[in-house]
Amino acid sequence: MRNLRVSADRIAADIDALAAITDPGRPWTRRAFSPRFDEGRVWIADAFRRAGLSVETDASGNLIGTRAGTVPGAGTIMLGSHSDTVPDGGRFDGVAGVVVALEVARMLAERGIALRHDLAVVDFLAEEVSVFGVSCIGSRGMAGVRPVEWLTREHEGRTLEQAVRDVGGDPTTVAPRTDVRAFLELHIEQGTVLEGSGTDLGLVTAIAGIERIEVVLTGQAGHAGTTPMDRRADALVAAAGLVTDIDAEAGARASRGHFTATVGEFSIEPGAANVIPNRARLLIDARSADRAAMEDFVTWVETRAGRLPEGISGAVRLVSDNYPTRTDAGLLTRLAAAADRVGATHRPMVSGAGHDTAFMARIAPAAMVFVPSRDGRSHCAEEFTENDSIALGAEVLAETVLALDAGE
Amino acid sequence: MRNLRVSADRIAADIDALAAITDPGRPWTRRAFSPRFDEGRVWIADAFRRAGLSVETDASGNLIGTRAGTVPGAGTIMLGSHSDTVPDGGRFDGVAGVVVALEVARMLAERGIALRHDLAVVDFLAEEVSVFGVSCIGSRGMAGVRPVEWLTREHEGRTLEQAVRDVGGDPTTVAPRTDVRAFLELHIEQGTVLEGSGTDLGLVTAIAGIERIEVVLTGQAGHAGTTPMDRRADALVAAAGLVTDIDAEAGARASRGHFTATVGEFSIEPGAANVIPNRARLLIDARSADRAAMEDFVTWVETRAGRLPEGISGAVRLVSDNYPTRTDAGLLTRLAAAADRVGATHRPMVSGAGHDTAFMARIAPAAMVFVPSRDGRSHCAEEFTENDSIALGAEVLAETVLALDAGE
Numbered sequence: 130m131r132n133l134r135v136s137a138d139r140i141a142a143d144i145d146a147l148a149a150i151t152d153p154g155r156p157w158t159r160r161a162f163s164p165r166f167d168e169g170r171v172w173i174a175d176a177f178r179r180a181g182l183s184v185e186t187d188a189s190g191n192l193i194g195t196r197a198g199t200v201p202g203a204g205t206i207m208l209g210s211h212s213d214t215v216p217d218g219g220r221f222d223g224v225a226g227v228v229v230a231l232e233v234a235r236m237l238a239e240r241g242i243a244l245r246h247d248l249a250v251v252d253f254l255a256e257e258v259s260v261f262g263v264s265c266i267g268s269r270g271m272a273g274v275r276p277v278e279w280l281t282r283e284h285e286g287r288t289l290e291q292a293v294r295d296v297g298g299d300p301t302t303v304a305p306r307t308d309v310r311a312f313l314e315l316h317i318e319q320g321t322v323l324e325g326s327g328t329d330l331g332l333v334t335a336i337a338g339i340e341r342i343e344v345v346l347t348g349q350a351g352h353a354g355t356t357p358m359d360r361r362a363d364a365l366v367a368a369a370g371l372v373t374d375i376d377a378e379a380g381a382r383a384s385r386g387h388f389t390a391t392v393g394e395f396s397i398e399p400g401a402a403n404v405i406p407n408r409a410r411l412l413i414d415a416r417s418a419d420r421a422a423m424e425d426f427v428t429w430v431e432t433r434a435g436r437l438p439e440g441i442s443g444a445v446r447l448v449s450d451n452y453p454t455r456t457d458a459g460l461l462t463r464l465a466a467a468a469d470r471v472g473a474t475h476r477p478m479v480s481g482a483g484h485d486t487a488f489m490a491r492i493a494p495a496a497m498v499f500v501p502s503r504d505g506r507s508h509c510a511e512e513f514t515e516n517d518s519i520a521l522g523a524e525v526l527a528e529t530v531l532a533l534d535a536g537e
Numbered sequence: 538m539r540n541l542r543v544s545a546d547r548i549a550a551d552i553d554a555l556a557a558i559t560d561p562g563r564p565w566t567r568r569a570f571s572p573r574f575d576e577g578r579v580w581i582a583d584a585f586r587r588a589g590l591s592v593e594t595d596a597s598g599n600l601i602g603t604r605a606g607t608v609p610g611a612g613t614i615m616l617g618s619h620s621d622t623v624p625d626g627g628r629f630d631g632v633a634g635v636v637v638a639l640e641v642a643r644m645l646a647e648r649g650i651a652l653r654h655d656l657a658v659v660d661f662l663a664e665e666v667s668v669f670g671v672s673c674i675g676s677r678g679m680a681g682v683r684p685v686e687w688l689t690r691e692h693e694g695r696t697l698e699q700a701v702r703d704v705g706g707d708p709t710t711v712a713p714r715t716d717v718r719a720f721l722e723l724h725i726e727q728g729t730v731l732e733g734s735g736t737d738l739g740l741v742t743a744i745a746g747i748e749r750i751e752v753v754l755t756g757q758a759g760h761a762g763t764t765p766m767d768r769r770a771d772a773l774v775a776a777a778g779l780v781t782d783i784d785a786e787a788g789a790r791a792s793r794g795h796f797t798a799t800v801g802e803f804s805i806e807p808g809a810a811n812v813i814p815n816r817a818r819l820l821i822d823a824r825s826a827d828r829a830a831m832e833d834f835v836t837w838v839e840t841r842a843g844r845l846p847e848g849i850s851g852a853v854r855l856v857s858d859n860y861p862t863r864t865d866a867g868l869l870t871r872l873a874a875a876a877d878r879v880g881a882t883h884r885p886m887v888s889g890a891g892h893d894t895a896f897m898a899r900i901a902p903a904a905m906v907f908v909p910s911r912d913g914r915s916h917c918a919e920e921f922t923e924n925d926s927i928a929l930g931a932e933v934l935a936e937t938v939l940a941l942d943a944g945e
Contacts, residue, residue, distance in 0.1 A: 320763035337762060341810060352915055353799035353822045354745060354889030355728035358784070358791040360913065365800055369780035376766070376774045383766040391761035392773055393810045395803075402749060402801045402822050404916075414761045414810050481762030505768065507760055508812075 133471075135229075135236050135527055137520035143228040144516070146172060147212065148220040156510060157220050161213035161255035161266070162284075162292045169212050170296070173227065173252055180235040182250060187306075189270025190254035190298030196234055198534075200245040204310035206530055207493070208233055209251030211267070211485060213259070219512020221519075225500065226315045227252050229523040236527055244534045246310060253485045254296060260284040261292070268485035270298075272492045273305030309493035311460060311533050314486045315522045316497060317514050321505035322478055329473040329521055331499030332464050335418035336480045336487045337387060338453035342413040342430055343446045344371065346437065350399065350407035361405055362440025365397050368409035374433055375413060378426075387479035388422060390415040418453045418479040454487040457494035460529075463537075464496055467528035473521050498522050543637075543644045543935055545928035551636040552924070554580060555620065556628040564918060565628050569621035569663035569674070570692075570700045577620050578704070581635065581660055588643040590658060595714075597678025598662035598706030604642055606942075608653040612718035614938055615901070616641055617659030619675070619893060621667070627920025629927075633908065634723045635660050637931040644935055652942045654718060661893045662704060668692040669700070676893035678706075680900045681713030717901035719868060719941050722894045723930045724905060725922050729913035730886055737881040737929055739907030740872050743826035744888045744895045745795060746861035750821040750838055751854045752779065754845065758807065758815035769813055770848025773805050776817035782841055783821060786834075795887035796830060798823040826861045826887040862895040865902035868937075871945075872904055875936035881929050906930050 150169045152158040159165045170192055177184045182194030192212075195205075210226020230250040237244065254267030261282045266289070269275035280290035280300055293300040318324075323331050348362035372392050379390035394412035413430065417423045427447060434443035461477070468475045480497065489495040500522045503513040558577045560566040567573045578600055585592045590602030600620075603613075618634020638658040645652065662675030669690045674697070677683035688698035688708055701708040726732075731739050756770035780800050787798035802820035821838065825831045835855060842851035869885070876883045888905060897903040908930045911921040 318763065319760045320765065321768055322765070339762065350917070351913065352727050352890055353801055354747065354797055354824045354891070355726065355915070356797070356889075356913055357728065357730070358788040358797060360729055363784065363799070365780060365803055366784045369777040369784075372773060372777035373781065376771065376777075380766045389762055389764070389766060391771070391811075391813055393761055393812050393814065394808055395773055395805050395814070396808075397803050400802055400804075402820050403799070404801050405799055406801065406803070412810050416762045481764075482760055483762070505759065505764055507763070509758070 133520055133524045134240070135232050135520055135523040137516055139235065140228055140232050140520050140523060141516045143176065143231065144220060144224055147224050155217055157214055157218055158216050159212065159214045160216060161257065161259040166213055167296065170252065173212060176231055177250060180231055181238040182234055186297035187271065188299045188303045189267050189275065190293040190296045190300070191267040191271060192252040194234065194250040196237070196248040198244045198246040198248065203246045205247040205249050205308045206244070206533055207249040207251055207309050207312045208526060208530070209253060210314050210316055211253045211256035213255055213257050215257045215508045217510065218508050219510065221317045221512055221514050222319065222507050223256055225317055225514065225519050229315045229519060229526060232523050233527045233530060246534050248530070254293070254298070256485050261289045264483065265485055265488055268488040270300065270303045271306050272488040273303065274488060274491060275303065305492050307492065309489070312486065312489040312493045312495040313460070313526055313529060314484060314497045315526055316484060316499060317507060317512070318499040318502045319482050319505065319507035320502065323499060323501035324503065324505070326476065328476045329518065330468055330475040330525060331478040332461050332475050333456055333480045333497035333499060334461060334477045335456060336454040336484055337416035337418050338420060338423050339451045339483060340415045340423055340427060341448040342415060342427060343448050344411045344413065344430065344434055345444045346371070346409045346441055348407050348441045351405040353403040353405055356405055362438070363405050364409040364441060365406040367438050367441040368411060371411065371433065378429060382422065382426070386417070386419060386422065387481065388417045389481055390426065412448070416481050420453055451483070454490050456486065456490060456496040460494050460496035463529050463532055464498060464525065467532060468525045471521070471524050471528055473525055498525060541928055541932045542648065543640050543928055543931040545924055547643065548636055548640050548928050548931060549924045551584065551639065552628060552632055555632050563625055565622055565626055566624050567620065567622045568624060569665065569667040574621055575704065578660065581620060584639055585658060588639055589646040590642055594705035595679065596707045596711045597675050597683065598701040598704045598708070599675040599679060600660040602642065602658040604645070604656040606652050606654040606656070611654045613655040613657050613716045614652070614941055615657040615659055615717050615720045616934060616938070617661060618722050618724055619661045619664035621663055621665050623665045623916045625918065626916050627918065629725045629920055629922050630727065630915050631664055633725055633922065633927050637723045637927060637934060640931050641935045641938060654942050656938065662701070662706070664893050669697045672891065673893055673896055676896035678708065678711045679714050680896040681711065682896060682899060683711065713900050715900065717897070720894065720897040720901045720903040721868070721934055721937060722892060722905045723934055724892060724907060725915060725920070726907040726910045727890050727913065727915035728910065731907060731909035732911065732913070734884065736884045737926065738876055738883040738933060739886040740869050740883050741864055741888045741905035741907060742869060742885045743864060744862040744892055745824035745826050746828060746831050747859045747891060748823045748831055748835060749856040750823060750835060751856050752819045752821065752838065752842055753852045754779070754817045754849055756815050756849045759813040761811040761813055764813060770846070771813050772817040772849060773814040775846050775849040776819060779819065779841065786837060790830065790834070794827060794830065795889065796825045797889055798834065820856070824889050828861055862898050864894065864898060864904040868902050868904035871937050871940055872906060872933065875940060876933045879929070879932050879936055881933055906933060
């Protein structure tokens with residue numbers, strides 16, 4: 130391992146400490162708005178304080194540790210990610226980014242390095258889809274783009290508004306934060322690009338846009354035993370052809386740039402053993418960093434859904450449509466230079482997953498650093514990243530912060 | 538319309554009367570073991586009595602009207618079908634066969650025609666899959682092959698045993714009935730063979746065997762946005778290919794004789810919009826009158842499930858396996874001769890659906906007559922057969938009964 134200013138041991142210890150705060154018997158589960166999440170935040174707030182940071186929870190429920198800079202009004206350099214997990218998730222998704230941000234602050238304090246800018250370390254609230262059915266509640270709030278109607282969402286008798294209040298926020302007073310001069314997030318890749326290419330770090334040039342496209346195919350129900358094969362309008366058979374073609378089309382598009390399409394929800398009706406299915410519903414998750422490619426794919430789906438077997442009709446509906454986010458070119462240049470100085474190999478890449486950075490990019494120059502995921506696994510117990518990889522990323526983040534603060 | 542001995546008007550009136558006995562707002566629903574079913578049976582028992590039949594409910598819960606023959610010990614000629622429906626079913630499935638059997642008895646009484654044999658008109662209990670999850674409870678019971686363990690099945694706190702008692706049966710004393718010399722059932726085709734060929738009647742040479750084959754494909758879950766298209770083991774994509782091939786294979790086999798294969802149950806896991814499916818389950822319903830063809834198809838499925846994309850494994854399990862039933866060749870000859878005398882066109886055909894006749898064939902020479910279904914629709918409100926078609930079938934049944942009784 131290289132000789133780093135950040136401490137790989139402290140990073141490892143912090144990740145282990147947070148991993149220990151999990152719902153009993155369900156490693157690793159620390160969902161936003163749960164008692165376990167609150168317990169994790171108590172630990173994080175304490176760690177922030179021990180690193181010399183002043184701790185507050187902002188109006189959107191984000192936990193923020195701040196180290197004042199030497200030049201009042203110079204603005205804030207912000208680092209962070211999220212500490213909540215999916216159910217039965219992993220130890221690194223989000224957590225690595227929070228711990229690394231903390232370690233950068235700790236290293237600066239330890240070495241007595243003063244920054245001109247304020248340094249803020251943030252644990253965004255509820256990045257994962259929570260019990261309220263939506264994601265990135267904290268970063269959307271900080272960017273001023275969290276839909277106000279979300280606050281009335283309920284889970285087990287509690288509104289989202291109350292839940293944000295319960296973690297110390299005041300969601301009705303939220304406004305976009307304007308003092309952030311740069312935002313950086315380290316995150317595990319959740320894919321196999323870095324591992325497959327033997328690269329230390331991914332510099333995220335864009336966070337893919339996500340379209341969810343629903344296709345409903347309608348055929349004709351019939352008795353499975355008495356309807357001849359050549360007289361059927363089987364919605365499942367038609368849908369099977371569609372799934373095959375979606376996969377092939379996405380594969381072809383992926384060879385020309387980051388593109389994925391996944392049918393993650395699929396159901397048929399009536400779903401009885403002896404009845405020919407008369408309805409099939411597909412929900413396609415399509416992602417690209419290229420807006421034109423996304424729009425073109427919707428057109429492709431519509432065209433394909435117009436070419437169905439006799440007796441089958443198709444209805445296509447764009448259920449949701451999130452645009453791709455380009456990260457800041459200047460920050461990417463600085464990250465690349467910092468990685469070169471530290472001696473970390475790096476490559477540009479697209480994030481197929483959504484992240485808090487996508488919302489921070491609306492109010493500040495923002496960028497992301499990926500560290501390798503073993504076998505690309507995430508959101509599961511097998512999620513793993515070598516601690517040395519995380520520490521190397523932390524060192525690059527620290528180096529970038531110093532360069533940014535120096536105006537280099 | 539030909540000049541018939543049976544009364545088309547009485548048949549139409551009886552079908553209408555039973556159609557009127559339906560769960561309110563759900564035409565047409567008269568499920569076995571429901572109050573509506575009991576109401577239907579009160580009507581049928583009364584109609585049996587008005588036709589001069591003596592009425593009893595046998596140990597298996599079948600409602601039977603009997604007209605004694607002139608030769609004691611000559612045995613019984615039995616006609617019948619079932620009066621229960623599926624939820625939201627039609628007016629003809631089962632009912633037509635019960636009403637026609639009743640009309641044959643009524644016509645004989647009206648004309649003072651004495652038979653040597655006893656004539657029995659039967660409404661079999663619970664031919665359709667009932668709330669207890671199984672079918673042909675009454676005919677299996679009469680044939681002595683209803684599994685004894687079925688009696689402990691429960692629905693809403695009531696066992697099947699109690700439910701059979703509640704309709705007047707005594708299911709623990711059941712034994713195969715041995716006096717039946719011939720069993721004939723008229724039923725709607727539930728397919729389009731007769732309509733498509735412009736034929737009056739189908740003479741059912743066999744009731745197809747039914748195999749239910751479960752295939753479970755296991756792949757690898759992964760993040761829909763971060764797992765490259767060429768690094769996936771998507772269980773849904775693999776299952777889609779399987780569904781396509783099953784349909785094509787069944788189509789090819791159908792060109793060589795009656796064959797159907799239907800994937801009626803299909804589900805994936807985890808079923809989340811942003812997760813690549815790691816599991817897909819298919820339940821195939823395959824039917825043929827040819828046992829060798831059925832066995833060969835299972836082998837084909839096993840072979841196909843062994844040729845899956847990289848990273849996908851398949852498990853095949855034969856969930857149930859009902860052999861095909863050949864109907865009685867002598868009865869078919871008599872039915873054909875009777876149809877010729879009556880002037881009804883007819884063709885041999887295979888029944889893709891299961892029927893009480895399949896169980897009656899275990900204890901007696903048994904055969905079936907199909908009447909045309911409009912558009913092949915059944916088990917739905919659109920189910921329809923022209924009343925003249927049903928009456929023509931009734932006339933052929935009456936003619937066949939007379940010939941059988943005369944020993945022709």
